[in-house]
Amino acid sequence: MMPEKRLEDLHTRQLQRYFAVNSIIPALWLKHLVSLFEPGQDARLMFLSARVGSIEDNRLGGWYGYRASKAALNMLVKTAQVEYARRVPGVKLMCYHPGTVDTELSRPFSGGMPRNRRFSTEQAAQYLLSELQKPRAENQAVFVDWRGDKVCW
Ligand SMILES: NC(=O)c1ccc[n+]([C@@H]2O[C@H](COP(=O)([O-])OP(=O)(O)OC[C@H]3O[C@@H](n4cnc5c(N)ncnc54)[C@H](OP(=O)(O)O)[C@@H]3O)[C@@H](O)[C@H]2O)c1
Numbered sequence: 001m002m003p004e005k006r007l008e009d010l011h012t013r014q015l016q017r018y019f020a021v022n023s024i025i026p027a028l029w030l031k032h033l034v035s036l037f038e039p040g041q042d043a044r045l046m047f048l049s050a051r052v053g054s055i056e057d058n059r060l061g062g063w064y065g066y067r068a069s070k071a072a073l074n075m076l077v078k079t080a081q082v083e084y085a086r087r088v089p090g091v092k093l094m095c096y097h098p099g100t101v102d103t104e105l106s107r108p109f110s111g112g113m114p115r116n117r118r119f120s121t122e123q124a125a126q127y128l129l130s131e132l133q134k135p136r137a138e139n140q141a142v143f144v145d146w147r148g149d150k151v152c153w
Pocket of ligand 1: 021025049
């Protein structure tokens, strides 16, 4: 699938696929995981989002399905955190932007990007693990990037 550049590129099946992979499957994880935690258990659940899913940060437009399905993911995680806080208060939910990582997904779009701005999958995994291990005081879901900086929702 190629990201939609203009409204004429929107197609039902492509939009459904984006939402199935990026929003619905993670929502089902949220649903099934909640009952596996003990009340008081300390844990993090991190969801692979993307900066392009930020509603506030959207200046360039395009990529309708990918953007919207990641924005939906972010909303599902933020909403679920309210319920998780009540049912399993030690479990913190996070949306994570890994940066540009050299994978099948990004390769068609990252050719013009300097090599030092694209992470190998090993580097990306290290950044992700270090972010996951930081203590978190927030009672709300967070949206952070690979540097640990907050991304606006
Ligand atoms: N790469 C980037 O620069 C970048 C930037 C921002 C955010 N992200 C996010 O990071 C995540 C991983 O991206 P990636 O670059 O690693 O993508 P990728 O190279 O396309 O890999 C996607 C992975 O998801 C699996 N997958 C796809 N559909 C699935 C399904 N229905 N059920 C279970 N697994 C499924 C694939 O499994 P198979 O290998 O078995 O097909 C593959 O392992 C995505 O959520 C992406 O949006 C990536």
